[in-house]
Amino acid sequence: MDDDHCECESEEFTARIRGGMLDDDTVMDLADLFKVFGDSTRIRILWALHESEMCVHGISKSLGLTMSAVSHQLKTLKDADLVQSRRDGKNVYYSLCDEHVEILLSTALTHLREEKR
Amino acid sequence: MDDDHCECESEEFTARIRGGMLDDDTVMDLADLFKVFGDSTRIRILWALHESEMCVHGISKSLGLTMSAVSHQLKTLKDADLVQSRRDGKNVYYSLCDEHVEILLSTALTHLREEKR
DNA sequence: TGAACAGTTGAACAAATGTTCAAGTGATTG
């Protein structure tokens, strides 16, 4: 047995890591979910919606973005089940689906602040 | 006063949203942090490291990736203060910096599972 | 019905990103 190799290069060790690994679909789903958060426009939209339900025009006006850009991003957010929508006359109102958005954003903010210390 | 417009299009409302908005740097930092999580290779590396500290060779062997690819991604993870490294002889050992990685991953997993219901 | 408003969508383009390959550094050992 070589003992000039570190433990983590052993067959036993690598087998254990492989055994504990998330399956491929889950890894992809996780990455895809985080990708949705990985854009400043979408972060802004989510932050705005955590204040209140809003229509597309209201979001684009508040954030200084074109309606088209907002609509494209809302579609991405909706596909990820982060926001939901309801139509009322000419307007479509968007709101956050659940509390996970807030947890993810606030955990990330905490990380950023500790990093700066 | 038009009352065929929704509340969220009013000047008062948009001003409130703008006032509550995160500043540009914070939004960018948040997006950049989430971007780091938004890749399946990095998710796999983080998941492996949450089991145990590992050297680069061990990670690449466990996950079936080239050392170069792993090293590039570890640099990204380190720049985001998600992992830290220490050298011991020829080996460089990487480990998670803090508990935020686990919180973010587990919150995201919870979201994915609720989504499926 | 037709004009106006709210929103969506697809194509096109530029910018960002992940992997590979090849060349490099740094530490150990004979």
Next chain:
DNA sequence: CAATCACTTGAACATTTGTTCAACTGTTCA
């Protein structure tokens, strides 16, 4: 000190992604 192992790095390439523009759908109201 030369060889080897562990790791890093930069350039190149293909892929992905966000915005814009233009055309489109859907609703209201006169």
